[in-house]
Amino acid sequence: MANTHVKEMKALKEHLGKHQLKLTRQRELILSAFLRQEHITAEAMYHQLAKSDPHLGLATIYRTLNLFCDAGLAQARHFGSQTQYDNITHKGHHDHLICTGCQKIVEFENEEIERLQEEVASKNKFTITTHRLELYGLCSRCRH
Amino acid sequence: MANTHVKEMKALKEHLGKHQLKLTRQRELILSAFLRQEHITAEAMYHQLAKSDPHLGLATIYRTLNLFCDAGLAQARHFGSQTQYDNITHKGHHDHLICTGCQKIVEFENEEIERLQEEVASKNKFTITTHRLELYGLCSRCRH
């Protein structure tokens, strides 16, 4: 593992220590791969890691990603029929504008909306860890 | 079926007509039940309707709720291990604040956010038909 992601490694070790869990080669490997992504599914990571480590089991990936959730490094989010594990240490969230005609996806960010989301959350005494905003519609070409 | 929900019935018939689909007793029944809810799972509707119609199959409910999604009356949302079908005709769209600790869902509406969404869309020359906004986090109880 590169000496980037030192902070996250430290956070993981702290969690492991607190819960009498052990640091394994697999956990290091999966953490390293996970931190390079903004979000990933267990299956996708399985295939990705299979190249360098063909014997890494899918169950181990699921277990480890769930461990990262417990450790506060990841957050599970259900999307389609699968679970996306979001890297919550990753900055720069973006939202999506999706054309239901041609499936084109435009990414955008809007600070004002983010601010209002925080406002809604605090009004309800929630602490937001992540969010998802998707606007569905037709792009100019598909409207005609 | 009561003569409330006439508009939605009309929208469904229009969709059916366009796609060479047929209006059945089951579809009417399920539409009627669906429109009384803000959101519901297929399983929940199955049990609810079993009382008045014990032979209505679960597969039919899934198929019909997916049909409603195609017809623009419903929107599927994956939550936990199940799919929630949201009634998007229900007194305006509402968004969700979801506690990842206890699974509690708080619904909210925010005109200002909706307005900003329109703004983002028009900036990208999109016409929005629907949207989805989910804020994930911890409620006050689960934060501790």
Place this chain on the structure above:
DNA sequence: ATTGAAATTGATAAGCCGTATCAAGATGAT
């Protein structure tokens, strides 16, 4: 009203995703 092609239904098998199980192996406190 009857007919008949096409769609729909209900029952259930199958599929997919994620978790549980468990023997074999790895870890780390002593």
Place this chain on the structure above:
DNA sequence: ATCATCTTGATACGGCTTATCAATTTCAAT
């Protein structure tokens, strides 16, 4: 280095949703 404990990998299992298919229903054309 030892050894209790945790972890892994392979796979069985379970929950949710979709696919399959024979029987039934719908609806447009008689």
